[in-house]
Amino acid sequence: MDRGSFLGVLLGFLLLGVAIGLGPNPRIFFNPPSTIVVVGGVIAATLIRFPLDHVRYAFRVASRAFFTRTPETQAVIGEIVGLSQRARREGLVNLEKYLDVEGFLAQGLRMVVDRSGRDHIRDVLAQELRATQDRHHQGQEIFRFIAMSAPSFGMVGTLIGMVQLFASIKDPSNIGGAMALSLLSTLYGAVIAYLLAIPIAGKLELRSREELQLKQIMMEGVLGIEAELNPSVLETQLNAFLSPRERGGERRRPARG
Incomplete structure (x- = not known):
């Protein structure tokens, strides 16, 4: 679980x-009409704007962003270098025994074992990277739309409340409910946008960058193994993706035997 995200949401609502x-x-802050206008309006607008399957996928990806962690890049580099060492000792064909790795990496290694050719491997993995990036952008776009539409529906609720307020001037007993609808709708819209939707969209963007960088490293590692690069040269090449702090501050995990 991403503790920072969980603590941030918890602290915000607290x-x-x-x-x-x-x-x-x-109790005056709990107003069913305001909830219906803002939450119902956001849901309706989102379903109109995006296909239902895309919305489901976006919320599934958002849950993974909060409850799963991206593998440590240095550990993945260590695993790739270990595979490179085995390939030099045992031959590329014997890599088939070590395909119990992350799906994208296993896909590339399987093509290496099958002697698919360097250009074909690069094309397939690059297309997979583009497809992953497109899916991630789709999820981010949905939450950015929610962030945009929530304050707008808050304003809709405010306008409805103002209309009811002016219509109730002759009957003071109805003014309180109209004022609550008017003000709380704006509050609900702001909370949904600025405490939930915008941070979630930002978190998805961050997770997307991390995953794409990791897969880029995997792709370069697979191509290095296919070219039978010296493991030390391959490690140096892959470490170029890391910041100086990451290169010097973490030790590579030993290869699995």
């Missing part, structure tokens, strides 16, 4: 809860 609870009447 601060809101404390601020509301310190007021004289916390």
